Amino acid sequence: MPESPEVEALAEFVAANVVGRTVASVAVAFPKALKAGDPSALIGCRVAAVSRHGKLLDLALIGPDDRDAHLVVHWGHDGWLLWHDVVPLDAKRAGQATLMARVRLHDGSGFDLTDAGQWKALSMFVVSTPAAVPAIAKLGPDPTDPDFTVDDLARVVSGRRKQLKALLQDQNALAGIGNAYSDEILHAARLSPVVHASALSPDDIGRLFAATRGILSQSMDDRRGLAPDDLKDDKRANMRVHRRPGADCPVCGGTIAEIVFSGAAAQYCPTCQTDGVPLT
Template sequence: MPELPEVQALVQVLATHTTGRLVRAVHVTSFPSLKTYDPPPAALVGGTVTGVHRHGKWLDVSTEGDDGELHLVVHLARAGWVRWHDIAPTGLPRAGRSGLAARVVLDDGAFDLTEAGTKKSLAIHVVRQAVDVERIASLGVEPLSAAFTRDLLDELLDGKNQQIKGLLRDQGVIAGIGNAYSDEILHAARLSPFTLTRSLDADARDRLFRSIGTVLDAAIRAATGKEAAELKDVKRSHMAVHGRAGQPCPVCGDVVAEVSFADSSLQYCPTCQTGGKRLADRRMSKLLR
């Protein structure tokens, strides 16, 4: 799933290619992905792209036209992506094995919104303001903003006693962090993903606060300047534990372990994060009963 660093990089890619260009056509080929009907996607046609922004994990392409300001707002979900074309493909696009969900044709070039796999969750909204999307209006604090302070982190940790992994992924608490970067942040902070938030002492909270900033900053720096087609490989190559089960931890050399759930998994280093203890893999426990 694209998270804050990748979405920020996609913002930069799209802003470079689209800002100042006229929207010639909008083709939606996956109608379940379209979550709004007024204004319709066709209302974007004739408008000029004025900028591209990010809200948590959401992409926001703003336009200005005869109908005033409009926003094409997209959540890429687990398997969505953006594909840029220097030359707009000819003919009307069709849904199919390519996973094409929508195509926006400009006066020079085009970009596709795609989604791999059979579980379709990509969401496309056309709205007058980004906050018209309820899930954007309810987003928590941006973790790289000035509003995210050490004192605020204390408030968030103490607000509800829950596993720290869950809090980091809660978009209503902190916007933009998902499964991958929560694993990376907790590894950098030397914290178990199952640690309860209110149990963290001041030193652990300091480490967590620093790690949120350093991990996300490093990921953004690694992605900056890369084209959309390169970003997935960049993300994978910079992971310390996420997606690296069975491989050596780059910090201590221990074997990275995994806990599997129904539709996801987390990875961690036993030596760095859990005092050498391996966390119970609930999926395997059920198989062994």
């Protein structure tokens, strides 16, 4: 699933191409993707801004009657956006992925919302305010927010008997981190993915804060300016431990290991993160 650095870069790309333009049509090709609202309400609306809430994309629009509208997209596991300088007439295809919806602007440009996964999980919400989307209403603090402090992180982890990797991915606890960046953050912080958050010392929390801010900020800088087609590949190419079991650790030269737990996998360095002890 795209995480905050990729969605931030995507929001910036979309904003540069759609702000000030008017929606001509919205075609929902996969009806189950629409979770709330009527897409026809967006027709004739002008795009005012594009922003990110955690891992969700938000297009803010203003109607001819000055009413506010928002198209919010939750990507699921394999959702993405395909940009068109000129939207094709054929509304049945979106590259190798399944076309979920197509938005056409008055100048002929536009974009497809796609899902390449077996289980189609991309979701669309047409609402008057982003807070009407349950996933946004329940979001925890965003660690990339300049006002987010180490004390805020301490409050998130305090008393939580939850494995640290799972907590980092919990959008109700922290917004924007998923499977890939949780591995990268824990490696940089030298923390085990399975340690309970409640067991962290103040020094551990300090390292976790620095790693979280550092990894996400650097990744946002790395992704900035890339087109949607390039974002995922660039993310994968810059992973240090995620999806690299068997490779050499770039810090200590040890071997990256993998553990599967709670239906998910984590990649980590035993030498850097678990005192040389492989997790089982």
